[in-house]
Amino acid sequence: MSYGTKAAERLANKIILITGASAGIGRATALEYAAAANGNIKLILVARRLQNLQKLQNDLQSTYKNLKSHISVLDVSKIETIKPFLSNLPSEFQKIDILVNNAGKAIGKAQVGDIEQEDINDMFDTNVKGMIALTQEIVKDFKKRNADDIVQLGSIAGRDAYPGGAIYCATKFALKAFTESLRKELINTxxxxxxxxxxxxxxxxxxxxxYGDVEKAKQVYDGRIPLTAEDIAEVIVFATTRRSNTVIAETVIFPTDQASASHNYIRKN
Ligand SMILES: NC(=O)c1ccc[n+]([C@@H]2O[C@H](COP(=O)([O-])OP(=O)(O)OC[C@H]3O[C@@H](n4cnc5c(N)ncnc54)[C@H](OP(=O)(O)O)[C@@H]3O)[C@@H](O)[C@H]2O)c1
Structure with a gap:
């Protein structure tokens, strides 16, 4: 996809940190940045599954000989590992320009009263506390250098709460509030x-x-045409390649057969 004539120029030599790069939207975003910059970019790709990151790195390096990438295991929910991860980045990757806070998850659909404490902790530790801890560290350096962008993976779940989503929705409402405060705090940067x-x-x-049940997961999309990870990656790359006077502050992106968290058009065949 073309992001305009200036996009590759604007991305040139930028250092981009993507959390949750081992799958889904994070992985697609890494590939989309590489394509938009014609490989003239440095990517820091983190998640818990090293093998997936290695595969992504191989795919990137075989297509773009000029691309530089650094992969590392980072579990954002282990907050104490965030500072050492950042200070141990190779020197050529230390001045991060764009942070994509993508790592996140929903676990289960249990209703209040039946939600496992372990699942509550995992969702809050990853989607909220880990995201905040990483942003806190990075924003200090961003302020010193007047760096570029912080991209937050919110959700329709952060605007429209639904039954069976009490905790996931709460984490994405929390992300939205944190994100709005941050935007206001950074108004003079x-x-x-x-x-x-x-x-x-x-x-x-x-x-x-x-919980790993692939058949049940498939049923979620029965009769629907969901978005793909690439659809979201394109929006992320578009937003971060606008002219520096422009902030695409928020975007809600639905598949065309969805109009709210629970209002979906289901095809009958
Ligand atoms: N898919 C949707 O319908 C949808 C809708 C709205 C918003 N979102 C949001 O989009 C983001 C990406 O989701 P996705 O759809 O791409 O899901 P996905 O395919 O399950 O990918 C999630 C990524 O997060 C990583 N991750 C999970 N826990 C982590 C942790 N503790 N530390 C570091 N990385 C962790 C996973 O890697 P490892 O397992 O290797 O750590 C994986 O790379 C999430 O924030 C999600 O809430 C998704």
């Missing part, structure tokens, strides 16, 4: 705070939500 809030995207998201 060049740092742009961008929230991208998708509806249904078919990734590993539903597999994780259904």
């Amino acid at each position: 060049n740092i742009r705070v961008i929230e991208v809030a998708p509806g249904a995207v078919e990734t590993e998201f539903s597999i994780v939500r259904n």
Whole structure:
């Protein structure tokens, strides 16, 4: 996809950190940035599954000989590992320009009263506390350097709460509030705070939500045409390649057969 004549120029030599790059939207975003910059970019790709990151790195390096990438295991919910991860980045990757806070998950659909404490902790520790801890560290450096962008993966779940989503929705409402405060706090800087809030995207998201049950995960999309990870990656790359006077502050992106968290058109065949 073309992001305009200036996009590759604007991305040239930028250092981009993407959390949750081992699958879904994070992986697609890495590939989309590489394509938009013609490989003239440096990517820091983190998640818990090293093998997936290695595969992504191989795919990137075989297509773009000029691309530089650094992969690392980072579990954002282990907050104490965030500072050491950042200070141990190779020197050529230290001045991050764009942070994509993408790592996140929903676990289960249990209703209040029946939600496992372990699942509550995992969702809040990853989607909220880990995201905040990483942003806190990075924003200090961004302020010193007047760096570029912080991209937040929100969700329609952060605007429209639904039964069986009490905790996931609460984490994405929390992300939205944090993101709005941050944008206001950074008003006197060049740092742009961008929230991208998708509806249904078919990734590993539903597999994780259904505790690894692939069949149940598939049923979520029965009779629907969900978004793909690439659809969201395109919006992220578009938003971060606008002219520096422009902030795409928020976008809600639905598949055309969705109009709210629970209002979907289901085809009958
Ligand atoms: N899919 C949707 O319908 C949808 C809709 C709205 C918003 N979103 C949001 O979009 C983001 C990406 O989701 P996705 O759809 O791409 O799901 P996905 O395919 O399941 O990918 C999630 C990514 O997050 C990583 N991750 C999970 N826990 C982590 C942790 N503790 N530390 C570091 N990385 C972790 C996973 O990697 P590892 O397992 O290797 O760590 C994976 O790379 C999430 O924030 C999600 O809430 C998704």
